[in-house]
Amino acid sequence: MMQPRFILSSLGLSLMIATLSAHAAGLSSEHSAFGTTADGTAIDKYTLSNSHGVHASIITYGGVLQSLIVPDKNGKADDVVLGFDDVAGYQKNGTVYFGATIGRFGNRIAGGTFKLDGKSYQIPLNDGPNSLHGGSQGFDKRVWKAEPSKEKDWVGVTLTYVSADGEMGFPGKLETHVTYSLNEKNELRIKYSATTDKPTVLNLTNHSYFNLAGAGNGDILKQVATLHASHYTPVNATLIPTGEIAPVVGTPMDFLKPTAFGKNIKAVHPQLKFAEAKQGGYDFNWVLDTKGNVGKLAADVRDPESGRHLQLFTTEPGVQLYTGNFLDGTVVGKAGKVYPHWGAFTLETQHYPDAPNQPKFLSTRLDPGKVYTQTTVFKFL
Numbered sequence: 001m002m003q004p005r006f007i008l009s010s011l012g013l014s015l016m017i018a019t020l021s022a023h024a025a026g027l028s029s030e031h032s033a034f035g036t037t038a039d040g041t042a043i044d045k046y047t048l049s050n051s052h053g054v055h056a057s058i059i060t061y062g063g064v065l066q067s068l069i070v071p072d073k074n075g076k077a078d079d080v081v082l083g084f085d086d087v088a089g090y091q092k093n094g095t096v097y098f099g100a101t102i103g104r105f106g107n108r109i110a111g112g113t114f115k116l117d118g119k120s121y122q123i124p125l126n127d128g129p130n131s132l133h134g135g136s137q138g139f140d141k142r143v144w145k146a147e148p149s150k151e152k153d154w155v156g157v158t159l160t161y162v163s164a165d166g167e168m169g170f171p172g173k174l175e176t177h178v179t180y181s182l183n184e185k186n187e188l189r190i191k192y193s194a195t196t197d198k199p200t201v202l203n204l205t206n207h208s209y210f211n212l213a214g215a216g217n218g219d220i221l222k223q224v225a226t227l228h229a230s231h232y233t234p235v236n237a238t239l240i241p242t243g244e245i246a247p248v249v250g251t252p253m254d255f256l257k258p259t260a261f262g263k264n265i266k267a268v269h270p271q272l273k274f275a276e277a278k279q280g281g282y283d284f285n286w287v288l289d290t291k292g293n294v295g296k297l298a299a300d301v302r303d304p305e306s307g308r309h310l311q312l313f314t315t316e317p318g319v320q321l322y323t324g325n326f327l328d329g330t331v332v333g334k335a336g337k338v339y340p341h342w343g344a345f346t347l348e349t350q351h352y353p354d355a356p357n358q359p360k361f362l363s364t365r366l367d368p369g370k371v372y373t374q375t376t377v378f379k380f381l
């Protein structure tokens, strides 16, 4: 009788030590079921936590950042990203892309078509005359494989998706890995890598809709943004870049100094009307002055009321700031909250939209033998 009891108690002790050392590091990761898709595929949720009360939940459907809990200046926690409580919410509202991993091609491709080495390719049109976010069944609608990732000072999860040659019209079998990681500095980092077996084009991003006052707690017009971007890429009426790289100075696109989203959103300016014909809005690509230096601050948003403060760092040359212009109070999200017009902002780090058709833009081509990488960090102060 003595021996089994001894074994049990030493097992208990070692379990306790494991828990304590996880606490000492301050970081932990939890894995649970998140329901099933309409065709019965099981979806998992991974929650990454640190000791400052930040919790990031990622689901294997769409590689979606489903929830991001961040304390405010008084320590009150709230979820700062829009989303749904179940898989059906994501499947029924496929065109909002809440929190999704976007691929193969973030933002628009004019006419859904491009040429590579003299051959034309056609992506399904899912945004008027253009293709958006990789066509009608992009990476946001795929089920990813997930595995916890291990790295000193970070807790993370790596998602993997293999896209078949010709999927959504894109050439090459493409293997993509996306690692979400959290550390004790309140940095949520997203690292992407991809390889192909044929020349192709690629532009990956994350489509989180942030509201620093908490998702579903009104609009973001009083939140104050700084974009370290002296230029942007003006668009035509279908939001395809004209090819010009224009200065922001003297336009409502000037966020070089801290400026509330609402300050100029209703200004009379043709670009704002292209983004949202009735009331105006932002939905443009800014050319970052950081030029791919992930060590430099690319953008900054503060909510004066809650005191939440978000900083953006990225290896990408551009960022799409979209102010939820198409939200109209009909989408019901987590905890039954309704997301109003201008109820969030996105910071989609990317190469410029329609790059495959724009000779003046940085190339989005990926060749066999090369590895595509991109890193973006959302840091909460």
Ligand code: BGC
Residues within 6 Å of the ligand: 095, 096, 097, 107, 239, 283, 320, 322, 326, 348
């Ligand atoms: C696009 C918007 C679009 C939104 C949701 C953004 O990246 O730029 O025009 O409405 O995604 O689909």
